[in-house]
Amino acid sequence: GDSVTQMEGPVTLSEEAFLTINCTYTATGYPSLFWYVQYPGEGLQLLLKATKADDKGSNKGFEATYRKETTSFHLEKGSVQVSDSAVYFCATNTGNQFYFGTGTSLTVIP
Amino acid sequence: DTGVSQDPRHKITKRGQNVTFRCDPISEHNRLYWYRQTLGQGPEFLTYFQNEAQLEKSRLLSDRFSAERPKGSFSTLEIQRTEQGDSAMYLCASSPAVGMGTDTQYFGPGTRLTVL
Numbered sequence: 241g242d243s244v245t246q247m248e249g250p251v252t253l254s255e256e257a258f259l260t261i262n263c264t265y266t267a268t269g270y271p272s273l274f275w276y277v278q279y280p281g282e283g284l285q286l287l288l289k290a291t292k293a294d295d296k297g298s299n300k301g302f303e304a305t306y307r308k309e310t311t312s313f314h315l316e317k318g319s320v321q322v323s324d325s326a327v328y329f330c331a332t333n334t335g336n337q338f339y340f341g342t343g344t345s346l347t348v349i350p
Numbered sequence: 351d352t353g354v355s356q357d358p359r360h361k362i363t364k365r366g367q368n369v370t371f372r373c374d375p376i377s378e379h380n381r382l383y384w385y386r387q388t389l390g391q392g393p394e395f396l397t398y399f400q401n402e403a404q405l406e407k408s409r410l411l412s413d414r415f416s417a418e419r420p421k422g423s424f425s426t427l428e429i430q431r432t433e434q435g436d437s438a439m440y441l442c443a444s445s446p447a448v449g450m451g452t453d454t455q456y457f458g459p460g461t462r463l464t465v466l
Contacts, residue, residue, distance in 0.1 A: 244392075272453040283354075283441065284393070284457040291453065329392050333453050336381070336406060338443075340392030 242267040246330045246341035253320055253348050261315040261344045263304075263330035271332040273297075273306050273313040278327045278343070287315075287328070320348045352376060354458035356442050362464045363432055370428045371461045375444030382425050383455060384417055385441040386410065393441050399425060400447055432465045439463075 247262040265273065275287040275297070288297030293308035302317045313330060325348050330341040355374045363369050375382045381400050385393035396415070397407045401422035411417075414432075419425040429436055439462050443455035 274454070276457075283459040284443075286454060286456070289454060331392070333455075336383075336398055337395050338383075338385075338393070338455060340394075342390065342392050 242271065242332050242334055242337075242339040244330050244332055244339050244341040246328075247344050249327075249343070250345040250347060253346070255322055255348055255350050256319045257348075259315070259317040259320045259324075259346070261328055261330075261346070263313045263315065263341060265311050265313065265330070265332045265339075267311075267332050267334050267339075269334045271334040273304070274331040274333065274338075275302070275304055275313070275315050276329045276331060276340075278329065280326070284329065320346070322348045322350055324348050354442055354444050354456055356440075356458040356461050358461055359459060360462045360464075362466065364466050365432060365434060367432055368428065368430045369432060369463060370426050371440055371442075371463075372424060372426050373442030373458060374424045375442070376456055377423075378446065379444035379456070380422070380447035381445045381452075382419055383443040383445075384425070384427050385443065387439040387441055387460070388437075396427075429463075432463075434465045437463055437465045 272291045274289045276284045277287045288299040290297040290306035296305045327343045357372045383398045384396040387393040399419040414430045439460040441460045442458045445455045
């Protein structure tokens with residue numbers, strides 16, 4: 241079945257630092273790829289998505305590119321803010337089921 | 351607020367008791383999903399409905415778990431004879447069945463279950 245492996249955390253960065261959270265996937269067929277974010281005490285929110293190879297999803301300064309050749313969908317942000325502190329989940333969707341990674345906790349310190 | 355809502359947000363129960371959770375999806379969404387999330391893990395798929403039909407169930411969904419969506423709108427998830435291992439966050443999500451965005455699920459805030 242499908243699976244997602246993402247970078248283990250926790251990750252602690254200073255404000256304005258560059259962020260990369262690695263995500264690789266295995267999937268049958270051609271999945272859509274997602275990053276979801278979970279702020280403390282809140283539900284999962286869609287951050288960005290890409291539906292086919294070489295697509296780049298972007299939102300709120302975050303970006304991720306669907307790399308079929310490396311089966312990866314790494315999340316990047318050029319300059320993180322304290323408000324970006326949250327848990328980030330990479331996910332694939334083939335058909336009707338989502339497969340999530342274990343999540344990467346990010347803490348940004350002023 | 352037209353997002354996915356779940357009730358209750360928190361539930362504490364004693365082992366052996368039955369509990370029921372409710373999910374109200376985004377009104378125009380035909381598909382509804384239940385997930386379980388334990389501490390430090392990503393959500394794990396439990397089951398999904400298209401309208402009132404339950405189309406897929408994970409093997410994680412033991413016979414103590416039952417989900418319904420009788421009128422194709424809200425859904426309930428019942429756990430009978432709860433066990434301490436059932437303690438988790440139960441998440442509901444919805445998506446449209448046709449048109450743009452069918453591959454994207456929108457999540458509710460979750461119901462946190464604690465079994466003592």
